[in-house]
Amino acid sequence: AQTVTQSQPEMSVQEAETVTLSCTYDTSESDYYLFWYKQPPSRQMILVIRQEAYKQQNATENRFSVNFQKAAKSFSLKISDSQLGDAAMYFCAYYRNEKLTFGTGTRLTIIP
Amino acid sequence: DAGVTQSPTHLIKTRGQQVTLRCSPKSGHDTVSWYQQALGxxxxxxFQYYEEEERQRGNFPDRFSGHQFPNYSSELNVNALLLGDSALYLCASSWYGTEANYGYTFGSGTRLTVV
Incomplete structure (x- = not known):
């Protein structure tokens, strides 16, 4: 079974600084997708960024980028120029066969 | 463009009771998946429903059952509620068989408290 591990329960960063959230996963499959979701107090899961396992190039979405190391099964999220609105729970998720497997999440606090 | 709608938003039930949660998928989506998020x-x-059938299931007991209607909306039923069933229940919709690039759309969930 696939597992996703987020080893940082909480992180904090000064506004406008850069922060990196860590994620590792375990799978024996070669074709899958990886996602980072943001869950603010409104509870709705919001897709931040996605990465196809077959692509070597790291995905980027504005201030959000990932460092995807397939051999190491590592998938970290970097948030640049952190903003107050980035404060939320962040979940790393593995996707295959129409099913998501989530990590336990990292709570990100932005310090003004 | 309507997103995923879940009802009710909050619910309090007593141990042993039964509960039904509802989900309307995003317009154009035909697949509904349900997730349980315990606190922290x-x-x-x-499980996941497509074409009114359960397509795959996670490690949950038979007390958890579901249904999908011809309009793609879905219900999650939980029988004989336990205190441990207290959680946020998230519904997500998607278009079956598409590339993951299209991804899931999540609702805001139903917070179930069992007392």
Whole structure:
């Protein structure tokens, strides 16, 4: 079974600084997708960024980028120029066969 | 463009009772998946419905059952409620068989409290 591990329960960063959230996963499959979701107090899961396992190039979405190391099964999220609105729970998720497997999440606090 | 709608938003039930949660998928989506998110945890996959059938199921007991209607909306039923069933229940919709690039759309969930 696939597992996703987020080893940082909480992180904090000064506004406008850069922060990196860590994620590792375990799978024996070669074709899958990886996602980072943001869950603010409104509870709705919001897709931040996605990465196809077959692509070597790291995905980027504005201030959000990932460092995807397939051999190491590592998938970290970097948030640049952190903003107050980035404060939320962040979940790393593995996707295959129409099913998501989530990590336990990292709570990100932005310090003004 | 309507997103995923879940009802009710909050619910309090007594141990042993039964509960039904409802989900309307995003317009154009035909697949509904249900997740349970316990406090302080990541969501866990319960099951998925497509073409009114359960297509796959996570590690949840038979007390958890579901249904999908011809209009693609879905219900999650939980029988004989336990205190441990207290959680946020998330519904997500998607278009079956598409590339993951299209991804899931999540609702805001139903917070179930069992007392």
């Amino acid at each position: 945890q990541g969501p866990q996959f319960i």
